[in-house]
Amino acid sequence: MNELLAVQNLTVTLPTTRGPVDVVKDVSFTVGRDETVGIVGESGSGKSMTSLAIMGLLPRGAMTKGSIRLDGAELLHRTDREMRRIRGEQASMIFQDPLSSLNPYYTVGLQIEEMYRAHRGGSRKAARKAVVEALRQVGIPEPQERAGHYPHQFSGGQRQRIMIAMALVCSPALLIADEPTTALDVTVQAQILRLLADLQRQTHTGMVFITHDLAVIGSIATRVLVMCEGQQVEYGTAEQVFSAPRHAYTRRLLESIPRITDDLPADEVVL
């Protein structure tokens, strides 16, 4: 199998005032090229800590066990310098709140350009071209002109598109999306999900998609990892997890989501 990312027996331990706590316990999964793996769980389940471990962005003092291999190379226990090289170039990440990830004092073009030049070097002119192309790719109209605008001049959905452009400008092999559509309206969410799926098909990027929303996972992921209190409770193809969940927690989670397709309650008051 064409494996891009292989996480094996990952355990993350954070020091707290009440002693060390395992926030991720013995989690294993793989991501192939062209594949989207969804990690789903409620708040405090360890899904974000798993993604931060992959990116080498865990809080200071965190301890890790196990292994995370990207394209065969181990990512755990690297130096900060090495991880900076890997981030952006081989693995990129987008977050829930694009406004807090963008610097309000710089134009978006400059911020994407900085990312590109840090990894690729080259002339500003070449970088500018790459920036405009990246903005065009994520569907920003008039990218040449819009590159000169500041983050506040964009809507929430457009800002998330800009974050995606920044994440993909160096053509990384892996994209981690941590709740990228949670803060967005449902119609905008649908556009961003479609954009991510289209870009993935064009660029063959492997994707880890983290969310608390099972319906979003169900519409985008090929495989699903369900987490609860740091543990991996279920891992399988989307079809298997959604049609025949093995674990009681997954079943409970699936039963608790309200569905628009549900029949209305029988005792509905007809007015």
Next chain:
Amino acid sequence: MSDVLLSARGLTKRFTTRGPYGRRKEFTAVDGVSFDVRPGETLAVVGESGSGKSTSARIVAKLMDPSAGTLEFEGEDVTRATGARLARYRADVQVVFQDPFSSLNPRHTVERILMAPLDYQGIAPTGGRRAHTKELMERVGLNPDHAQRYPAQFSGGQAQRIGIARALAVNPKLVICDEAVSALDVSVQAQVIDLLLRLQRESGFSYLFIAHDLAVVRRMAQRVAVMSNGKIVEQGPCRQVFDAPGDPYTRTLLAAIPRINPEWDRRRRAAAG
């Protein structure tokens, strides 16, 4: 009693903002909105951010005056109500907010929080404060032994139950839920929805249920009003609006909802029996 509890007619709210160079700009957040809430029913108002749904709720809660339009409660015009009449309205209409922690005073005990609406009304609870607090906490599924605790000692779902209990303290006729379950994890959200439905069955009050999540609305409400750009674009029974939407915006909104493959769902349910 008439068959309409609350009637909003042509509610409009304009805000004046300062644009660049101090230029005044007028912005219409709510634009001629009309709806009725009947006794014992749930009317949901849905829309995306900036649609004006929360502003409408704030006008109904009398936290804000409308620029135009009227608000009638039990046949009485309360649009410009003040003093004793406003206090009476506030006993009949209560609000549950989205973020339980910012809507509960962190320095007050649960008992003090739950008794605040009664204190405002100048009502002494029958049977005493302790007994009334205990009863309210039991109704919303909280342990009454925790009456002397502070909000920070509760989880998000529990804190929202405190907010709901506070709304019920004065036996309201209408409870406005402004995104009351949006910030909760899905399993906790399901429990709070069940609680809201049970309380309504027990007490027979009405909900004005503000939400952006249409699936939640489908579980909660009998009727729904869809808002976009300050206007109600469609209004009617849930069954009609969801199954045969008449407005293009409603259709877009419904189509945008992410769905799990219904075939997978069917197989899971069949296996679960």
